[in-house]
Amino acid sequence: MARIIVVTSGKGGVGKTTTSAAIAMGLAKKGFKTAVIDFDVGLRNLDLIMGCERRVVYDFVNVINGEATLNQALIKDKRCNQLFILPASQTRDKDALTKEGVGKILKELSKTFKYIICDSPAGIERGANLAMYFADDAFVVTNPEVASVRDSDRMLGILSSKSQRAENNDEAIKEYLLLSRYNPKRVKLGEMLSVDDVQDILSLHLLGVIPESQSVLTASNSGIPVILDENSDAGQAYTDIVNRYLGEEVPHRFIDENKKGLLGRLFGS
Amino acid sequence: MSLLDYFKSTKPNSAKVAKERLQILVAHERRSRHQPSYLPELQKELLAVIQKYIKVDQDAISVNFDSDDEQETLELNIILPDEPQT
Ligand SMILES: Nc1ncnc2c1ncn2[C@@H]1O[C@H](COP(=O)(O)OP(=O)(O)OP(=O)(O)O)[C@@H](O)[C@H]1O
Ligand SMILES: [Mg+2]
Numbered sequence: 001m002a003r004i005i006v007v008t009s010g011k012g013g014v015g016k017t018t019t020s021a022a023i024a025m026g027l028a029k030k031g032f033k034t035a036v037i038d039f040d041v042g043l044r045n046l047d048l049i050m051g052c053e054r055r056v057v058y059d060f061v062n063v064i065n066g067e068a069t070l071n072q073a074l075i076k077d078k079r080c081n082q083l084f085i086l087p088a089s090q091t092r093d094k095d096a097l098t099k100e101g102v103g104k105i106l107k108e109l110s111k112t113f114k115y116i117i118c119d120s121p122a123g124i125e126r127g128a129n130l131a132m133y134f135a136d137d138a139f140v141v142t143n144p145e146v147a148s149v150r151d152s153d154r155m156l157g158i159l160s161s162k163s164q165r166a167e168n169n170d171e172a173i174k175e176y177l178l179l180s181r182y183n184p185k186r187v188k189l190g191e192m193l194s195v196d197d198v199q200d201i202l203s204l205h206l207l208g209v210i211p212e213s214q215s216v217l218t219a220s221n222s223g224i225p226v227i228l229d230e231n232s233d234a235g236q237a238y239t240d241i242v243n244r245y246l247g248e249e250v251p252h253r254f255i256d257e258n259k260k261g262l263l264g265r266l267f268g269s
Numbered sequence: 270m271s272l273l274d275y276f277k278s279t280k281p282n283s284a285k286v287a288k289e290r291l292q293i294l295v296a297h298e299r300r301s302r303h304q305p306s307y308l309p310e311l312q313k314e315l316l317a318v319i320q321k322y323i324k325v326d327q328d329a330i331s332v333n334f335d336s337d338d339e340q341e342t343l344e345l346n347i348i349l350p351d352e353p354q355t
Contacts, residue, residue, distance in 0.1 A: 145287075146287050146290065146291055149291055149295075150291065150294060150295065150298075153295050153298065153299070154298070157298075157299070157302045161302075187284070190282035190283065190284045190285065191283055191284060192284055193284050193287055193288060193291075194284065197284065197287075197288045200288070200292070201288070201291050201292060201295055
């Protein structure tokens with residue numbers, strides 16, 4: 001049986017696709033057979049971040065409509081043979097995804113995969129609802145910023161009322177917080193919400209803090225999930241997150257500014 | 270207090286403002302999330318009944334639902350007009 005993880009946020013542009021690519025690669029590198037699915041119908045992007053955009057032949061909607069088999073549509077990652085990508089369709093038809101269709105595909109994937117990562121689109125429309133509907137775990141990606149925190153809370157409300165687990169009165173979806181684009185320096189200056197501030201409001205299990213990092217853009221420029229950049233802070237943050245998710249106890253990093261500049265040392269604090 | 274703290278304290282702490290605003294908003298939104306779905310309809314019908322007897326505005330009445338572990342409460346608030354009616 002597979003574990004289905006939805007990467008969600010409500011708000012757009014907070015780092016869901018970056019996170020989906022990173023944790024899918026992280027889990028696959030640990031030896032777990034992992035599939036990552038792009039639910040952003042009409043705005044396919046996961047393929048670019050994963051660096052397989054030129055290998056897309058069939059997509060999610062083709063499989064739902066029976067125009068291709070799952071095996072034809074899944075793209076095997078060139079760097080890790082345990083990782084497979086199911087690209088989104090570029091159709092403009094908003095109703096291309098159906099609950100039955102998505103459910104059928106997830107069920108079939110569950111037979112052979114250990115983890116299925118669902119990269120949710122922004123918003124609370126069909127694509128986002130279907131991405132979270134069948135989930136066992138939810139990775140709520142949040143930025144330390146008012147609109148993102150508020151939208152995350154709304155998403156939590158939807159997870160606990162509109163998911164399959166909620167409708168069947170099964171054990172609730174496990175919700176985790178991934179606080180991304182964190183800038184400890186600005187937090188210290190009182191310009192940015194801190195981890196504790198966000199936790200006071202959302203009270204979720206903190207899976208990790210991902211710092212604001214130039215390495216994310218560099219990685220996406222070249223189509224390499226940032227977790228493969230082992231020297232980068234963001235890459236290490238995602239590695240920690242995967243390890244914590246798998247049950248390892250890993251101390252949190254990237255919450256405090258570690259390197260103190262000359263001025264900081266002079267003024268002390 | 271270090272010199273740096275002194276400079277910091279002269280600037281308003283916008284993160285603190287953000288947190289306070291979020292706490293109020295999120296608490297409000299969570300409460301309304303758990304309201305029963307019949308609430309808007311109930312409010313509309315109550316308003317119609319009251320307007321049969323008293324001249325009140327649309328927004329003169331509010332219906333709030335609250336629940337904790339112990340009990341559920343339905344609170345009805347009607348603001349009566351200032352001038353005495355006949
Ligand atoms: N930790 C980070 N540091 C710096 N930039 C980041 C970080 N995480 C994400 N970004 C940048 O933010 C932008 C949005 O990221 P991403 O596409 O992953 O977000 P998304 O939530 O999937 O967006 P959408 O809602 O449109 O699907 C990208 O340009 C990405 O490079
Ligand atoms: Mg995305």
